[in-house]
Amino acid sequence: MDNKPDRQSKTTRLPRKRFYRARAHSNPLSDSHFPVPVSPSQFEYSLHYPHFYPSEETNETDVGISSAAKTQPKIQFADVGCGFGGLLVSLSTLFPDTLMIGMEIRDKVSEYVKERILALRVANPGQYQNISVVRTNSMKYIPNYFEKAQLLKMFFLFPDPHFKEKNHRRRVISMHLLDEYAYTLQVGGTIYTITDVEELGIWMKSCLEEHPLFEAVPREELEVDPVVKLLTSATEEGQKVARNGGQTYQAVYRRIAAPLVENGRVSPPVN
Amino acid sequence: MDEVSVDEGESNSSIEVAPALIAVHPLEESVAVATGAELRVFSLKGDQPINLQDDSEGPSHSEAIRAISFGAKGRFFASAGDDKLVKVWAVDSWHCIRTVCSEKRVSAVAVSHDGRWLTFADKFGIVWAADLSVVRDSDMPVNRKPIPILAHYCSIITSLEFSPSGQYIVSADRDFKIRVTVFPRNPSNGAHEIQSFCLGHTDFVSCLAFVKTEEDPLGFLLSGSGDSTVRMWDFPSGCLLCTCDVGEKAELGELIGEEDHPAVTDLCASPDGSIVAVAIQSFCGIVLLTCDLSTKSIAVAKVIYFKKSFIPTCLGMSCSAERLWTVTGASNFPSSTTLPLACVKVIDGLQNCYLDSNGAGPVELENDSIPGGEKLLTKLQGSVSAAKEEKALSEAAEAVKTAMRNLLIKKQYSAEKRDFRKRSRNDKKLKQ
Numbered sequence: 001m002d003n004k005p006d007r008q009s010k011t012t013r014l015p016r017k018r019f020y021r022a023r024a025h026s027n028p029l030s031d032s033h034f035p036v037p038v039s040p041s042q043f044e045y046s047l048h049y050p051h052f053y054p055s056e057e058t059n060e061t062d063v064g065i066s067s068a069a070k071t072q073p074k075i076q077f078a079d080v081g082c083g084f085g086g087l088l089v090s091l092s093t094l095f096p097d098t099l100m101i102g103m104e105i106r107d108k109v110s111e112y113v114k115e116r117i118l119a120l121r122v123a124n125p126g127q128y129q130n131i132s133v134v135r136t137n138s139m140k141y142i143p144n145y146f147e148k149a150q151l152l153k154m155f156f157l158f159p160d161p162h163f164k165e166k167n168h169r170r171r172v173i174s175m176h177l178l179d180e181y182a183y184t185l186q187v188g189g190t191i192y193t194i195t196d197v198e199e200l201g202i203w204m205k206s207c208l209e210e211h212p213l214f215e216a217v218p219r220e221e222l223e224v225d226p227v228v229k230l231l232t233s234a235t236e237e238g239q240k241v242a243r244n245g246g247q248t249y250q251a252v253y254r255r256i257a258a259p260l261v262e263n264g265r266v267s268p269p270v271n
Numbered sequence: 272m273d274e275v276s277v278d279e280g281e282s283n284s285s286i287e288v289a290p291a292l293i294a295v296h297p298l299e300e301s302v303a304v305a306t307g308a309e310l311r312v313f314s315l316k317g318d319q320p321i322n323l324q325d326d327s328e329g330p331s332h333s334e335a336i337r338a339i340s341f342g343a344k345g346r347f348f349a350s351a352g353d354d355k356l357v358k359v360w361a362v363d364s365w366h367c368i369r370t371v372c373s374e375k376r377v378s379a380v381a382v383s384h385d386g387r388w389l390t391f392a393d394k395f396g397i398v399w400a401a402d403l404s405v406v407r408d409s410d411m412p413v414n415r416k417p418i419p420i421l422a423h424y425c426s427i428i429t430s431l432e433f434s435p436s437g438q439y440i441v442s443a444d445r446d447f448k449i450r451v452t453v454f455p456r457n458p459s460n461g462a463h464e465i466q467s468f469c470l471g472h473t474d475f476v477s478c479l480a481f482v483k484t485e486e487d488p489l490g491f492l493l494s495g496s497g498d499s500t501v502r503m504w505d506f507p508s509g510c511l512l513c514t515c516d517v518g519e520k521a522e523l524g525e526l527i528g529e530e531d532h533p534a535v536t537d538l539c540a541s542p543d544g545s546i547v548a549v550a551i552q553s554f555c556g557i558v559l560l561t562c563d564l565s566t567k568s569i570a571v572a573k574v575i576y577f578k579k580s581f582i583p584t585c586l587g588m589s590c591s592a593e594r595l596w597t598v599t600g601a602s603n604f605p606s607s608t609t610l611p612l613a614c615v616k617v618i619d620g621l622q623n624c625y626l627d628s629n630g631a632g633p634v635e636l637e638n639d640s641i642p643g644g645e646k647l648l649t650k651l652q653g654s655v656s657a658a659k660e661e662k663a664l665s666e667a668a669e670a671v672k673t674a675m676r677n678l679l680i681k682k683q684y685s686a687e688k689r690d691f692r693k694r695s696r697n698d699k700k701l702k703q
């Protein structure tokens with residue numbers, strides 16, 4: 001791809017810097033790079049969910065709002081660090097009209113999920129059209145994929161524990177990252193977390209507990225939420241833990257509205 | 272792949288280069304220049320150089336200053352940088368009233384409009400707030416330690432600003448993000464409510480400025496970026512209103528040579544946006560833009576060319592926007608002499624070029640017509656004749672350019688790579 005003629009300046013034949021700078025948005029965590037949408041309006045829904053976006057040409061216009069996308073459905077569930085995609089596959093048939101995305105940083109793993117979904121679509125015509133996967137670093141690029149208050153549910157199932165204290169900031173649940181999740185979840189939306197590592201379970205719960213924009217979902221509601229049952233059973237990691245009879249620690253919290261009045265100043269409405 | 276070789280081949284010295292900075296008091300009562308660890312201030316009001324005094328019992332700056340800013344409507348001034356010190360100065364006396372120690376190097380600093388909160392960003396992308404209020408009674412001691420209030424994950428923050436109403440704090444980073452966060456009355460529990468992200472830049476964001484009118488007192492945000500554009504945002508919604516490709520519109524291509532999309536390195540604006548001055552990587556001059564806030568558009572008004580080797584590293588302007596203050600220079604670059612270099616240039620008559628195209632344009636002031644004259648130059652530059660050191664200035668400009676590139680584009684990769692390696696090790700451990 002580096003040989004494309006338009007990557008060279010016409011006058012000098014030198015590689016144009018702008019194409020190299022573009023790497024700032026792909027993230028060379030491994031040998032290949034992945035593209036990141038400049039903003040959520042640039043996300044290519046028609047590629048990921050062709051069934052929901054029939055015949056819509058991919059438009060390559062500069063940053064702008066594609067008017068068609070406004071009327072069509074947006075992603076509402078995100079499985080962050082989706083691994084091999086077991087949760088997406090289970091949720092797909094449970095909520096067939098909801099668009100969902102898995103976010104996975106490992107290239108091979110995300111490729112696997114992509115293949116898995118395509119195979120499911122072929123084997124089950126009309127089904128599994130609502131799930132897809134992107135290779136991305138969720139800790140950096142969540143706002144590039146989702147607008148404010150776009151999501152209804154976010155999943156963090158069996159995330160990497162990062163035991164050492166100085167690595168705690170790499171944990172996918174932290175006070176700072178919860179700010180971004182709160183931004184992208186609508187009021188009333190839910191964040192589901194589960195782990196088999198006790199220390200991480202305590203950590204995730206205490207972050208959520210402390211965060212002013214989240215409150216615990218009451219037990220009665222958890223009992224009737226069909227999604228809760230999937231936390232331990234749907235993902236590859238969950239099944240492994242279950243096979244070994246391991247204990248799990250879950251925390252399910254709801255996005256609540258920010259206090260409306262702050263020092264006599266009315267905060268802008270949360271839309 | 273190629274990044275590995277590129278950033279492992281990089282010498283540390285180029286990353287340490289610190290561009291010279293300038294800040295102008297909102298009422299043009301004083302002008303400050305930072306170069307290396309040196310902070311130099313000239314009082315225009317008193318027409319004399321200032322001897323800074325330190326009452327804070329904290330150490331003085333010992334390494335490159337990376338950020339300076341007049342806050343609280345000109346009552347306070349903050350300076351911070353590689354020595355991990357954030358110093359707050361009372362502008363009326365130019366005494367340092369507070370020295371806050373950061374855990375990491377500091378990349379951006381801002382003081383809230385009410386003068387109560389000092390905020391600064393560290394090299395990990397974390398923004399901290401420190402309470403500046405004076406302890407009045409011992410029963411209710413103010414927490415003197417800075418508190419982390421928000422973070423850009425793994426990205427260095429280039430600019431930190433409070434919105435005109437003080438309701439929001441806006442932070443820009445070296446990826447392409449601008450985050451608008453509600454600034455709480457009491458930020459000691461953090462600033463968790465993100466109002467919006469302004470997304471659209473396709474390279475690092477280097478600078479931010481606010482403009483407003485009576486009809487729109489909340490104002491609009493302007494941002495400059497490595498993608499060669501200046502953009503205007505309705506920041507509470509994150510909506511992009513206008514994109515001005517400055518490199519292209521100002522037809523700088525030939526002048527800059529190899530850079531067909533030169534980065535916007537700094538920007539400053541008159542309060543109403545009618546005058547926006549832009550500094551551009553490798554360009555010996557300034558591009559003046561004008562924002563029309565009723566039509567939400569930005570246009571190039573005029574390009575000012577400087578003599579060779581004066582590529583501004585930083586711009587400053589008072590609220591009246593009569594004059595544009597610029598500085599060029601750097602410290603810590605390989606061939607630098609003992610003195611950190613700074614050279615100041617002042618452009619007068621900014622308003623003129625907007626009135627009519629035939630009228631007298633903006634003019635570069637001669638040494639003796641600069642406010643404060645040679646006294647000011649002696650203070651801020653270290654000598655009257657700094658401008659004559661053409662060779663040193665062009666070396667400085669080159670060093671700044673390289674450093675900008677390295678720092679803004681590649682440095683983050685190594686941090687992330689380390690992150691990734693560690694993470695993949697953890698993965699392995701887990702699998703067993």
Ligand SMILES: C[S@@+](CC[C@H](N)C(=O)[O-])C[C@H]1O[C@@H](n2cnc3c(N)ncnc32)[C@H](O)[C@@H]1O
Pocket residue numbers: 080081082083084103104105106109136137138139140156157158159160172235236237238
């Ligand atoms: C232990 S696995 C759990 C996978 C899956 N949720 C399950 O329960 O089977 C954690 C996953 O998160 C991914 N991951 C870690 N950090 C990530 C990041 N910053 N962005 C996206 N994915 C990430 C890892 O690659 C890994 O596949």
